[in-house]
Amino acid sequence: MKSNRQVKILELIRENEIETQEELSEYLKQEGFKVTQATVSRDIRALKLTKVALKGGRQKYAVLPEETEDMAAKYVRVLKDGFVSMDMAQNILVVKTVSGMAMAVAAALDAMQCREIVGSIAGDDTIMCVVRTAEDTMILMERLYKMLESV
DSSP states (O other), rough: HHOOOOOOOOHHHSSSSOOOOHHHHHHHHTTTTTOOOHHHHHHHHTTEEEEEOOGGGGGEEEEOOSSSHHHHEEEEHHHHHHEEEEEETEEEEEEEESSSSSHHHHHHHHHOOTEEEEEEEEOOOOOEEEESOHHHHHHHHHHHHHHHHHO
């Protein structure tokens, strides 16, 4: 659950200008996570989030611009924790996950910024990734299998 929550936090701060822990807690509750301020505070520390300045003197949470190897390892861990199988249909990669993990795994794939993926849609246990070409789909599958073996 922790990895799902942390992936959701990364998604939320990328999509919203979240200024406070309380605001982040509210977003998480709207997404179905039961969190306390202490939990959110620990997640912020674990994810090494920082605040960046906005216009008008406001601030928002953000991931440090340079991704550390530690964060990359977390994305791979989320991928491994949720992964069941994958298959391709031309330039579409279908990833099967543990029930309830598709959104977290899709967010991890998005965070990995795989150049081959044009976009993805996640349900409960299935992710559909549109890939640039059928050849890129095979390359992506090979790279993902290597990631899954490395952790």
